[in-house]
Amino acid sequence: MQFYVYSRYGFEATRPHEVPHVVISITSSLDDQARIRANEQCRGVLRLAFADAEVASEIIPEDALFTPEHARRIWDFVVAHRDEIERIIVHCDAGMSRSPAVAAALARALNGDDAEFFGGRYVPNPRVYRLVLECATAQASRP
Template identity: 45%
Template sequence: MTDEDAVKIRDFVLKWKDKVDTIWVHCDAGISRSAGVAAGILEALGKDNSYIFDSKMYFPNLLCYRKTLNAFTNQ
């Protein structure tokens, strides 16, 4: 995941967050990258992301998490 990918994710989320009830995040496997991105989005929006980190189903990719969170905080 690149910084540019994270900015595209941020822009998409900011465009749609007030227009839809749910935003789905999914990569090919749906275990690591998507979990990291979802955790970053949730934190950036002031939501609880602990269930992603505490779950035995997900293994959040910390690079994706940090890049996503940084895209929101460095806008």
């Protein structure tokens, strides 16, 4: 499985991918959705909204954080489409933390390797990475 990570601007400016793929679109608010160009190769879009933070604070309430429910939605979405796609495209506002965390956890769960998302230009959000990987591991171990 191939993974592409974008900032929102980069994603909206990029031509649609010409191989079967899904898009995980991450924003900070459900009211603020990225434009996703129509494309016959796109097999599905999952839109999520959560803050780019690891813990709640005076500015970011607990209910704005990434949750196990978000992780389950991501994993269920990917599993539902994985036999028909070659690529998973993930974007968030800056393309530096939330989207690489999702891509890294999925790459680890599906391909066994998340190295490309660590130690370079990305700084994956630890909370997002951990919860997606925990969900994928738990689901994979079920009969």
